[in-house]
Amino acid sequence: MTEENNANVVVEAAGLTKVFNDFWGRAKAHAVNGIDFKVRQGQVFGFLGPNGSGKSTTIKMILGLLYPTRGTLKVFGKDPQNVDIKSRIGYLPEETYLYKYLTAFETLDFFGALFGQPPEMRQERSKQLLEMVGLAHAYNRPVGEFSKGMARRIGLAQALVNDPDLVILDEPTSGLDPIGCREVKDIIRILASRGKTIILCSHLLADVQDVCDDMMVLYGGKIRASGKLAEILQEEEKTRVVCPTLSEETVAELRQWLAAKGIKEAGDIKVDHPVKNLEDFFLNVVKQAREQSMDTAGAQAGGEIPDYLADPGNAVLDQLRRREPAAPKQEEKPAEPAVNQELLDKLSNKQKAEPVVKEQTDEEKSKEQALQEANKKANENLAAQFGKKD
Numbered sequence: 144m145t146e147e148n149n150a151n152v153v154v155e156a157a158g159l160t161k162v163f164n165d166f167w168g169r170a171k172a173h174a175v176n177g178i179d180f181k182v183r184q185g186q187v188f189g190f191l192g193p194n195g196s197g198k199s200t201t202i203k204m205i206l207g208l209l210y211p212t213r214g215t216l217k218v219f220g221k222d223p224q225n226v227d228i229k230s231r232i233g234y235l236p237e238e239t240y241l242y243k244y245l246t247a248f249e250t251l252d253f254f255g256a257l258f259g260q261p262p263e264m265r266q267e268r269s270k271q272l273l274e275m276v277g278l279a280h281a282y283n284r285p286v287g288e289f290s291k292g293m294a295r296r297i298g299l300a301q302a303l304v305n306d307p308d309l310v311i312l313d314e315p316t317s318g319l320d321p322i323g324c325r326e327v328k329d330i331i332r333i334l335a336s337r338g339k340t341i342i343l344c345s346h347l348l349a350d351v352q353d354v355c356d357d358m359m360v361l362y363g364g365k366i367r368a369s370g371k372l373a374e375i376l377q378e379e380e381k382t383r384v385v386c387p388t389l390s391e392e393t394v395a396e397l398r399q400w401l402a403a404k405g406i407k408e409a410g411d412i413k414v415d416h417p418v419k420n421l422e423d424f425f426l427n428v429v430k431q432a433r434e435q436s437m438d439t440a441g442a443q444a445g446g447e448i449p450d451y452l453a454d455p456g457n458a459v460l461d462q463l464r465r466r467e468p469a470a471p472k473q474e475e476k477p478a479e480p481a482v483n484q485e486l487l488d489k490l491s492n493k494q495k496a497e498p499v500v501k502e503q504t505d506e507e508k509s510k511e512q513a514l515q516e517a518n519k520k521a522n523e524n525l526a527a528q529f530g531k532k533d
Contacts, residue, residue: 153309153340154182154205158214161200161364174200176364177214182342182357184308187335189351189358189372190344196361198344199237202311205342206234218309230258233307237314237344239298243287247278247297250286251304258305271449272300277326291318299327303334303452310334313344328354334452352376388416 161175175197182188190198203209204216207223219228241250248269255265273279276296281289286297295318302310312331316324324347331341331354345351351358352372359369368375389397394414401412 151184152181152217153184153186153219154180154342155217156180156201156214157216159201159204159211159216160213161197161204161209162212173364175204175211178359178361178364178366180359180366180369182340184340185335185338186357187331187341187343187355189355190342190361191348191351191358192361197364198361199313201361202313202342202344205311206232230305231308233302233305233310235295235298235302235310235312235315237317239291239294241286241294241297244285246283246285247273247289248282250297251300254301255304260305268304268449272303273297275330275449275452276300277323292320292323295319296323299330303330306452307339309340309342311342311344314346315343316345316347316350324350330452337452389414 157179159175159178160173162170163172163174165171178197178201190201192198200209204211205218205223207218207225207229210224216223218225219231221228242253245253251269251272252265255268260268270279270282273282276299278293278296278300281293286294289297295315299312299315302312315327319327328350331343335341335354335356341354343351343355355372357370358372358375360367397414398412406412
C-alpha cells in the first residue's frame with residue numbers, strides 16, 4: 144500500500160481481539176475475536192450485528208476506553224490512548240448522559256469549554272448547533288426535562304461542538320421521530336461531503352442503507368460480511384425496469400416479448416406499481432401540517448447546518464478562532480445642554496436684589512412688649528415661690 148493510501152486511513156485494526164476475564168483471570172467472553180478492518184477519510188462506515196456481537200466493545204477500544212487483549216489498533220496513525228487525538232473525535236454514546244440541571248445552552252457551553260474554546264466561539268457554536276437540531280426554542284430549559292428524543296438531539300450537538308474529524312455515532316436515531324431521523328441522516332451526509340469520517344453503529348438497517356458507503360457485519364466477535372454496501376446488496380441475477388404506467392394490453396405484449404426471449408416462468412416476471420417510501424410520505428404529511436401553522440410543544444424541525452460544519456474549507460473556522468478585535472470607537476463629545484437665557488437672567492436679578500426688611504406696626508410692637516412683661520412677671524413669681532420653700 145502506498146504512503147498516500149495510508150495517509151487516508153483514519154482507523155486501522157489488525158487481529159483486534161478483546162477477551163473479558165473473570166476474577167481468577169480465566170477467559171469469560173471473547174467479545175472481539177481477531178478482526179481486521181480499515182476506515183478511510185470521508186467514509187460513512189457501518190457497524191452492524193445483533194446484540195452482543197462486539198460492536199460497542201470495538202467502539203470503546205477505538206475511543207481508548209478499553210485496551211485490546213491482542214492485535215493492533217491505530218486511530219489517526221496513533222495509539223487510541225494518545226491524548227492528542229481526543230480533540231479530533233466526536234462521540235455520541237448509545238445512552239445520552241447529560242447533567243440534568245444544566246440548560247441546553249449551558250450543556251453545549253460546558254463541552255465547548257472542555258475543548259478549550261474561547262467564550263465567544265462557544266456562545267456562537269452553541270446557538271448554531273441548537274438551531275441545527277431543532278432545540279433553539281428550548282435553549283434555557285434544563286436537559287433533565289427533555290424527552291428521550293430531545294436528549295438525543297442535544298447529544299448529537301455536543302458530539303459536533305469541537306468540529307471533529309472522526310465522528311462515532313452509536314444508535315444516533317434511537318428515540319427520534321421520523322423527522323429527526325431524516326435530519327440526522329442529512330447531517331451525516333453533509334459531514335461526509337466535508338471529508339469527515341463517520342462510524343455509524345445502528346440496528347435500524349434502513350438508516351444504514353441510506354447513508355453508509357461501507358459496512359461490516361459482526362457476529363460472535365467475528366466479521367461475517369464486509370465491503371461496499373452497494374455491491375453487497377446488488378442482486379446481479381435480476382434486472383428492474385421502471386417506466387410510466389402501462390396499459391393492460393401493453394403489459395400483455397411485454398410478457399409475450401419476454402417469453403420470446405426465454406423468460407417463460409410467471410414467477411420470474413413481476414409487474415406492479417412502485418410503492419412510496421413511508422418516510423417520505425410521513426414527512427410530506429408533517430410538512431403540510433406545518434404549512435397550516437399547526438403548533439407543537441415537542442422538538443421542532445432542525446435549522447441550517449452551522450457554517451463551521453457545512454463550509455468545505457476552514458475559512459469560517461479560522462475566522463472564529465482568529466477573529467480580530469473590533470476597532471475602538473471614537474469618543475463622542477457630549478452635547479452641550481440647552482440654556483434658557485431668559486430664566487437665567489431672572490435668577491441673576493433675584494440674587495442681586497436687596498433684601499426687603501418688613502417693618503412692624505404699632506399694634507405688633509405693643510403686643511410684643513406686653514408678652515415680654517408677662518414673661519418677666521411669671522419668672523418673678525416662680526422665683527418667689529422657690530424662695531419661700533427654701
